[in-house]
Amino acid sequence: xxxxxxxxxxxxxxxxxxxxxxxxxxxxxxxxxxxxxxxxxxxxxxxxxxxxxxxxxxxxxxxxxxxxxxxxxxxxxxxxxxxxxxxxxxxxxxxxxxxxxxxxxxxxxxxxxxxxxxxxxxxxxxxxxxxxxxxxxxxxxxxxxxxxxxxxxxxxxxxxxxxxxxxxxxxxxxxxxxxxxxxxxxxxxxxxxxxxxxxxxxxxxxxxxxxxxxxxxxxxxxxxxxxxxxxxxxxxxxxxxxxxxxxxxxxxxxxxxxxxxxxxxxxxxxxxxxxxxxxxxxxxxxxxxxxxxxxxxxxxxxxxxxxxxxxxxxxxxxxxxxxxxxxxxxxxxxxxxxxxxxxxxxxxxxxxxxxxxxxxxxxxxxxxxxxxxxxxxxxxxxxxxxxxxxxxxxxxxxxxxxxxxxxxxxxxxxxxxxxxxxxxxxxxxxxxxxxxxxxxxxxxxxxxx
Amino acid sequence: xxxxxxxxxxxxxxxxxxxxxxxxxxxxxxxxxxxxxxxxxxxxxxxxxxxxxxxxxxxxxxxxxxxxxxxxxxxxxxxxxxxxxxxxxxxxxxxxxxxxxxxxxxxxxxxxxxxxxxxxxxxxxxxxxxxxxxxxxxxxxxxxxxxxxxxxxxxxxxxxxxxxxxxxxxxxxxxxxxxxxxxxxxxxxxxxxxxxxxxxxxxxxxxxxxxxxxxxxxxxxxxxxxxxxxxxxxxxx
Numbered sequence: 102x103x104x105x106x107x108x109x110x111x112x113x114x115x116x117x118x119x120x121x122x123x124x125x126x127x128x129x130x131x132x133x134x135x136x137x138x139x140x141x142x143x144x145x146x147x148x149x150x151x152x153x154x155x156x157x158x159x160x161x162x163x164x165x166x167x168x169x170x171x172x173x174x175x176x177x178x179x180x181x182x183x184x185x186x187x188x189x190x191x192x193x194x195x196x197x198x199x200x201x202x203x204x205x206x207x208x209x210x211x212x213x214x215x216x217x218x219x220x221x222x223x224x225x226x227x228x229x230x231x232x233x234x235x236x237x238x239x240x241x242x243x244x245x246x247x248x249x250x251x252x253x254x255x256x257x258x259x260x261x262x263x264x265x266x267x268x269x270x271x272x273x274x275x276x277x278x279x280x281x282x283x284x285x286x287x288x289x290x291x292x293x294x295x296x297x298x299x300x301x302x303x304x305x306x307x308x309x310x311x312x313x314x315x316x317x318x319x320x321x322x323x324x325x326x327x328x329x330x331x332x333x334x335x336x337x338x339x340x341x342x343x344x345x346x347x348x349x350x351x352x353x354x355x356x357x358x359x360x361x362x363x364x365x366x367x368x369x370x371x372x373x374x375x376x377x378x379x380x381x382x383x384x385x386x387x388x389x390x391x392x393x394x395x396x397x398x399x400x401x402x403x404x405x406x407x408x409x410x411x412x413x414x415x416x417x418x419x420x421x422x423x424x425x426x427x428x429x430x431x432x433x434x435x436x437x438x439x440x441x442x443x444x445x446x447x448x449x450x451x452x453x454x455x456x457x458x459x460x461x462x463x464x465x466x467x468x469x470x471x472x473x474x475x476x477x478x479x480x481x482x483x484x485x486x487x488x489x490x491x492x493x494x495x496x497x498x499x500x501x502x503x504x505x506x507x508x509x510x511x512x513x514x515x516x517x518x519x520x521x522x523x524x525x526x527x528x529x530x531x532x533x534x535x536x537x538x539x540x541x542x543x544x545x546x547x548x549x550x
Numbered sequence: 551x552x553x554x555x556x557x558x559x560x561x562x563x564x565x566x567x568x569x570x571x572x573x574x575x576x577x578x579x580x581x582x583x584x585x586x587x588x589x590x591x592x593x594x595x596x597x598x599x600x601x602x603x604x605x606x607x608x609x610x611x612x613x614x615x616x617x618x619x620x621x622x623x624x625x626x627x628x629x630x631x632x633x634x635x636x637x638x639x640x641x642x643x644x645x646x647x648x649x650x651x652x653x654x655x656x657x658x659x660x661x662x663x664x665x666x667x668x669x670x671x672x673x674x675x676x677x678x679x680x681x682x683x684x685x686x687x688x689x690x691x692x693x694x695x696x697x698x699x700x701x702x703x704x705x706x707x708x709x710x711x712x713x714x715x716x717x718x719x720x721x722x723x724x725x726x727x728x729x730x731x732x733x734x735x736x737x738x739x740x741x742x743x744x745x746x747x748x749x750x751x752x753x754x755x756x757x758x759x760x761x762x763x764x765x766x767x768x769x770x771x772x773x774x775x776x777x778x779x780x781x782x783x784x785x786x787x
Contacts, residue, residue, distance in 0.1 A: 146689060499607065
């Protein structure tokens with residue numbers, strides 16, 4: 102089944118111009134911060150190249166790196182699980198929580214848990230999973246999905262957060278001061294941290310040579326959530342593997358600078374061993390990743406750090422919002438990842454790209470995102486109207502005779518269309534085609550002296 | 551050395567004077583350029599829309615017309631980049647966007663003519679990020695802008711760049727039709743930023759971006775005009 106097309110959703114979204122402009126400016130600010138920070142490092146482009154090469158190396162040496170990671174992690178005292186798909190991932194985590202009698206469960210941000218539908222599944226088991234990243238918590242309380250992978254609540258205004266917290270946490274009516282609201286959220290979340298039976302994180306990186314799981318956050322919520330409970334789980338995709346700490350250093354220098362324009366995240370935590378008296382479980386998840394790895398045109402997608410940099414720079418994403426895309430990851434990388442997950446369902450996102458290639462140049466691991474969108478378009482044709490236009494153009498361009506006849510007809514045709522009020526999209530007129538005489542002048546140039 | 555002028559289909563259709571400007575410039579700079587007759591389209595619009603497979607005949611026509619030439623120049627970074635990327639090795643190293651060719655190969659030290667106007671330079675996506683006409687704002691490499699360098703040869707012209715100097719204007723070929731709402735919004739924002747520079751003209755090396763922005767200017771009757779960069783460079787010829 103095909104989801105609704107991006108173009109239609111975006112057209113509806115664009116009706117609220119003030120909100121669109123606000124969202125565009127907010128995201129552009131992040132892109133601007135990223136530009137400034139990246140330009141402070143003279144070696145920035147070498148770092149990107151190194152990161153890309155390390156990822157290509159890691160992903161093409163997964164069998165040995167994964168085994169090395171498992172060996173080290175087990176030696177460190179962790180318990181390692183393997184999940185081939187979303188269902189196994191859910192069952193492993195659900196099973197662990199049930200075995201430990203967990204009722205209240207705190208988790209930090211993990212796109213994998215969105216990908217695998219963890220929270221709704223746990224709910225069906227009667228386990229309350231509380232998101233502890235502030236943005237994710239806001240979204241969870243509102244009953245929404247993230248609209249951006251790093252800034253999940255970037256589309257929510259602070260006044261809306263104020264009203265939400267007033268209802269959920271009893272904050273002062275009408276107070277939407279960010280510092281005040283953040284303190285309220287902190288107090289509220291602290292209760293969950295204190296009483297949770299288990300805590301979970303995803304991972305930004307997993308270091309094969311040491312068996313460490315590395316989690317980068319700004320709020321310290323991952324650290325809070327894993328510091329008290331007797332059960333700690335870290336679940337992540339097998340694409341998070343990096344060979345060693347030295348290569349990890351390349352990524353930590355790129356990640357926060359690209360994602361949010363910070364030199365480094367406030368907290369970069371290396372988890373290796375369980376705390377005394379507690380258990381540390383690691384769940385390594387495939388869920389389609391080895392299939393992507395086998396895809397000659399798209400294996401580079403496994404380079405992705407989930408930094409969101411491509412979203413912030415994408416002129417289409419900034420003007421159409423995360424919810425205009427059918428896949429839970431929007432923007433350039435989301436268009437691509439959606440296609441690897443279920444092409445028939447997500448081909449309606451393929452139009453959301455003007456092929457400007459800005460994402461390619463922002464990507465810290467040098468994914469060829471725009472080229473990959475071009476490539477998907479060759480195999481999936483979501484729009485019959487586009488086929489008609491393409492066929493029409495091709496027919497006209499088939500020979501100079503036809504081409505010139507069409508060009509001779511064009512000025513009159515466009516004039517007639519304009520007279521009927523037909524535009525090239527609302528707010529843009531068709532170009533005036535050059536009169537035949539002017540066009541013909543080109544053909545006589547060669548004979549001039 | 552045989553040099554051919556490639557005429558992108560939409561340039562012939564909407565702004566053929568650009569071709570005359572190319573012709574004059576190349577002749578002025580001592581290049582004996584030929585215009586192979588029977589040119590239509592390189593296939594880019596269909597390819598970008600997802601129908602590259604259907605453009606085999608167009609590619610074959612292009613190859614037949616141009617393969618005998620040592621150098622091919624064309625006034626469209628987008629089409630030139632497309633041919634470099636999608637035509638295999640056939641034209642590698644010998645097809646150039648015309649401003650790139652003038653700047654990198656012909657290297658004129660002066661051009662005649664005077665254009666006493668303030669122009670806002672539109673750095674197109676494919677010109678900047680695929681054809682290296684300027685340093686992309688995303689990359690940490692030293693700033694350069696070949697179009698700005700060339701405009702500097704013309705007396706009287708004041709060149710400025712808009713805020714977000716190389717953000718996409720939203721044309722994108724059939725993107726402008728399929729995603730027309732987003733495309734018009736992108737173009738509207740772009741034109742506004744050009745206007746905010748106080749320029750009288752938006753200039754670019756790509757007629758496609760100018761055609762799209764021109765459509766927005768016309769629909770909203772905005773106080774700025776578009777002009778192809780080659781018309782400025784050839785204004786004294």
